[in-house]
Amino acid sequence: xxxxxxxxxxxxxxxxxxxxxxxxxxxxxxxxxxxxxxxxxxxxxxxxxxxxxxxxxxxxxxxxxxxxxxxxxxxxxxxxxxxxxxxxxxxxxxxxxxxxxxxxxxxxxxxxxxxxxxxxxxxxxxxxxxxxxxxxxxxxxxxxxxxxxxxxxxxxxxxxxxxxxxxxxxxxxxxxxxxxxxxxxxxxxxxxxxxxxxxxxxxxxxxxxxxxxxxxxxxxxxxxxxxxxxxxxxxxxxxxxxxxxxxxxxxxxxxxxxxxxxxxxxxxxxxxxxxxxxxxxxxxxxxxxxxxxxxxxxxxxxxxxxxxxxxxxxxxxxxxxxxxxxxxxxxxxxxxxxxxxxxxxxxxxxxxxxxxxxxxxxxxxxxxxxxxxxxxxxxxxxxxxxxxxxxxxxxxxxxxxxxxxxxxxxx
Numbered sequence: 001x002x003x004x005x006x007x008x009x010x011x012x013x014x015x016x017x018x019x020x021x022x023x024x025x026x027x028x029x030x031x032x033x034x035x036x037x038x039x040x041x042x043x044x045x046x047x048x049x050x051x052x053x054x055x056x057x058x059x060x061x062x063x064x065x066x067x068x069x070x071x072x073x074x075x076x077x078x079x080x081x082x083x084x085x086x087x088x089x090x091x092x093x094x095x096x097x098x099x100x101x102x103x104x105x106x107x108x109x110x111x112x113x114x115x116x117x118x119x120x121x122x123x124x125x126x127x128x129x130x131x132x133x134x135x136x137x138x139x140x141x142x143x144x145x146x147x148x149x150x151x152x153x154x155x156x157x158x159x160x161x162x163x164x165x166x167x168x169x170x171x172x173x174x175x176x177x178x179x180x181x182x183x184x185x186x187x188x189x190x191x192x193x194x195x196x197x198x199x200x201x202x203x204x205x206x207x208x209x210x211x212x213x214x215x216x217x218x219x220x221x222x223x224x225x226x227x228x229x230x231x232x233x234x235x236x237x238x239x240x241x242x243x244x245x246x247x248x249x250x251x252x253x254x255x256x257x258x259x260x261x262x263x264x265x266x267x268x269x270x271x272x273x274x275x276x277x278x279x280x281x282x283x284x285x286x287x288x289x290x291x292x293x294x295x296x297x298x299x300x301x302x303x304x305x306x307x308x309x310x311x312x313x314x315x316x317x318x319x320x321x322x323x324x325x326x327x328x329x330x331x332x333x334x335x336x337x338x339x340x341x342x343x344x345x346x347x348x349x350x351x352x353x354x355x356x357x358x359x360x361x362x363x364x365x366x367x368x369x370x371x372x373x374x375x376x377x378x379x380x381x382x383x384x385x386x387x388x389x390x391x392x393x394x395x396x397x398x399x400x401x402x403x404x405x406x407x408x409x410x411x
Contacts, residue, residue: 162258
């Protein structure tokens with residue numbers, strides 16, 4: 001057994017543990033942050049802003065990732081500082097109760113936006129770092145395994161934090177939760193420091209001006225950009241409003257939000273067990289289309305649910321659809337770009353974060369018409385369905401209209 005094989009195996013395990021500890025921390029922000037903001041008095045616009053503002057910050061910070069990477073000989077070194085600063089997203093919300101009432105929601109928005117200044121660089125470099133530390137033949141299994149472990153550990157985090165939130169008084173319960181989450185985030189960070197590159201050290205050139213425009217002229221990346229835009233806009237158009245709908249229309253509390261998250265995560269972890277053969281059989285693009293159709297059903301199921309119990313159907317469908325879509329999109333990207341293409345990774349994340357900004361803003365525009373929360377969720381369902389249809393049947397936006405996205409490898 002050579003040194004490279006040993007390093008790959010060790011790196012593989014560190015990347016699994018990294019996402020595991022991170023998953024517990026992620027339960028605090030991904031499952032309870034919106035409800036925390038609701039408790040602080042946030043309305044629909046502010047909840048969407050809690051998702052949209054960090055996303056637009058991520059666009060600009062992602063653009064700096066190639067510049068930052070150019071100062072380091074490998075991506076393992078380059079990712080350390082940005083990933084640490086990004087993990088402050090788990091700690092900063094704990095300080096919200098120390099602010100005057102009228103500033104608390106604003107602080108929550110800023111506590112998500114400030115770490116995003118480094119998160120964009122961290123995310124873009126992380127994708128390249130994985131491909132510098134793991135051999136190509138193990139990337140597919142790593143992505144599926146990380147997503148499975150992420151769901152299981154977020155599930156444990158939701159269960160633990162749910163009990164904590166029910167046991168302590170507000171706002172101390174949320175403050176304790178975020179401090180604990182930050183501790184788990186630091187454990188995740190430690191595993192990143194143990195990674196060892198398996199490719200020769202190199203300092204890439206700083207990102208060339210117009211690299212995004214250059215990439216969008218290629219058939220392969222047009223397809224990636226198009227599908228990423230469709231998927232993330234559709235999903236995030238109503239993502240932040242689901243907890244508000246559950247609380248205002250159906251009377252949900254922290255205990256129910258924990259249960260909702262658990263059902264979603266169990267369903268998400270379950271689909272990971274069979275996702276690899278599904279992707280091999282259908283191809284990445286068709287898997288994305290099918291997954292977005294499932295998320296459309298999820299939004300519909302929640303919007304028409306007459307009770308909290310029946311709304312759990314939407315939780316399960318969300319877990320299945322979005323987890324499958326997340327893995328399939330990243331797989332679609334890696335199939336169509338080279339392992340050391342930092343410009344492609346940066347552009348991919350920029351498009352993703354722009355989409356995460358556009359989606360909630362569309363939700364705000366619909367909310368401004370006076371439509372009910374149920375009506376907004378139905379709008380989101382239609383948008384997700386449209387995403388599924390266009391992903392399946394194709395639409396090339398930088399050339400001939402209405403053709404399937406051209407790809408470099410067979411779907």
